Amino acid sequence: MQERPIIIFSKSHHNGQEVLIVGFEYNLELKEYVKKFPGIQWSSGLRSFYTLFTREITNSLFQYLRAKNYYIDYSAISNKRKNDRHDGAKKKFVLDANISQDLKKNIKLFREWMQQKRYSLNTINTYESMLLQFFRFKHPKPIHSITETDIIDFNTNYILANRFSYTYQNQAINTIKLFYRDRVNCILIADGLERPKKSKKLPVVLSIDEVKSILASTPNLKHKTLLSLLYSCGLRIGEALGLRVRDIDMKRRFMHVRSAKGSKDRYVPLPERMKALLIEYYSCYEPNDFVFEGQNGGAYSTVSARQVLKRSLLNTGIEKPITLHTLRHSHATHLLENGTDLRYIQELLGHNSAKTTMIYTHVSSTSLDKIKNPFDEFDL
Known part of the structure; x- marks a missing residue:
């Protein structure tokens, strides 16, 4: 070879x-x-x-x-950073x-x-x-x-x-x-070898209006359908690009996400509005195998998907550091803010541990708004 x-x-x-x-x-x-x-x-x-x-x-x-x-x-x-002495x-x-x-x-x-x-x-x-x-x-x-x-x-x-x-x-x-x-056939690294401490960074989350602005700035039907699917179903980009036409059940409004992260399959409900957008997209593009296909057949590339989002952001005025995965984070946060139980969100996202899903409680505006700040009682 x-x-x-x-x-x-x-x-x-x-x-x-x-x-x-x-x-x-x-x-x-x-x-x-x-x-x-x-x-x-x-x-x-x-x-x-x-x-x-x-x-x-x-x-x-x-x-x-x-x-x-x-x-x-x-x-x-x-x-x-140059000359960093610390x-x-x-x-x-x-x-x-x-x-x-x-x-x-x-x-x-x-x-x-x-x-x-x-x-x-x-x-x-x-x-x-x-x-x-x-x-x-x-x-x-x-x-x-x-x-x-x-x-x-x-x-x-x-x-x-x-x-x-x-x-x-x-x-x-x-x-x-x-x-x-x-x-x-040997244990080279001892269990006692020091491992780095994991940083605890919170995900960037878009507001609902910002998501609407991004989709409104995406005139191409194929591109809009892809970004809409990432947000409406909380998919990872690899999961969305790996979807095949046969994986989406329009009658039952469910999609079968196969071999997702951790080699786990899961079913994800398809919103009624997303179903209508997919039907329109199918009618226009007539995909044969993958839902999103490249110009020469096969699955659409991740590089192309990133470029789609980059172009859509140009006219929105949004300055947050946004990636395709931000749409998934935003989906989960908005579900939580609408009162969806964390256990269901965990199942929808395909998380192994509830601890992973719990991160959205730290970025949910609904949760933070419930905190009563003593400063509000001040008479200034």
């Missing part, structure tokens, strides 16, 4: 602008694919492809490349592309094991990518010579130095631990 190329993101200045450099060893298939990304150019001086460096463009390009399962090393551009962060370590043939073989076998265990494709790709980063960091150390000290070294001088998130740090440790348990 042909080895997939490794792509390295870095920053530079070109023609007076800050640009994103897209570096990789020559690969014709990858070269032709990169050339199709909007706004990307070739520079003879830089001897690389480049595009304007913005957060939005970088994220879009990352998702565009990941759609083809390419590996992207973005350690050279991860956010790090966090003890070390200079970032940029990985090279080397990895032994023995490791490639073992990672391939580990990927096949995950496929047999029915891990989601997204999880498989993430774990594989993390293993590649770890072993490239420790190159040329052989697989059987790795110790817990190497994990601490990777955690300190790569993950923390590059300011990667709590989630990334914890997932990387779990990935290495699982790999060694399956491939080397």
